[in-house]
Amino acid sequence: SQQGEEDPQALSIQEGENATMNCSYKTSINNLQWYRQNSGRGLVHLILIRSNEREKHSGRLRVTLDTSKKSSSLLITASRAADTASYFCATEDDGAGNMLTFGGGTRLMVKP
């Protein structure tokens, strides 16, 4: 079963706009991670946020975590055509160390 559910499933924006993707999960977690996948490639780790953190930044990425609502959001600011990819959230569930559970992903298209 999927732990994370991303919303929206697909998102199309213009270059320069911000992109926001959301992830909801069901159980207690140790951390939540976001990954990017370019077409036909493996996943690449973007950012990790721990259960005791509420917000984290990395370059143009901003991740928030609300454990009371069991949800996270990924914001990509000033998007570029090169950001076109699928984005997945993954949770390391409390008590399930060393394993990640992935959501179904959001397909982002950034139009030049």
Add this chain to the structure above:
Amino acid sequence: DAGITQSPRHKVTETGTPVTLRCHQTENHRYMYWYRQDPGHGLRLIHYSYGVKDTDKGEVSDGYSVSRSKTEDFLLTLESATSSQTSVYFCAIRPRTGPKETQYFGPGTRLLVL
């Protein structure tokens, strides 16, 4: 890419045949994982390994077996391939250093079972 390679990269096989996929890493990582990726399902864990000869089942392990006889290789075997096992298979490792909760992925193997 954390020195992860997968072979073969593409394979077409027939229903009922055994298939073995190989994941090879060169950096002595202890944890290795096999996932499958299907449209609408994200990645689902098949099996993982936490050391030589130490393996455990994931969410979708039925029809699959694994072996890890040496640190660098983690093999995934489809004992008798079925059309439902048509998928893209990814190997991943958990790094020995740095953020240990993260995973690094190989390039994937596209498997078509006819």
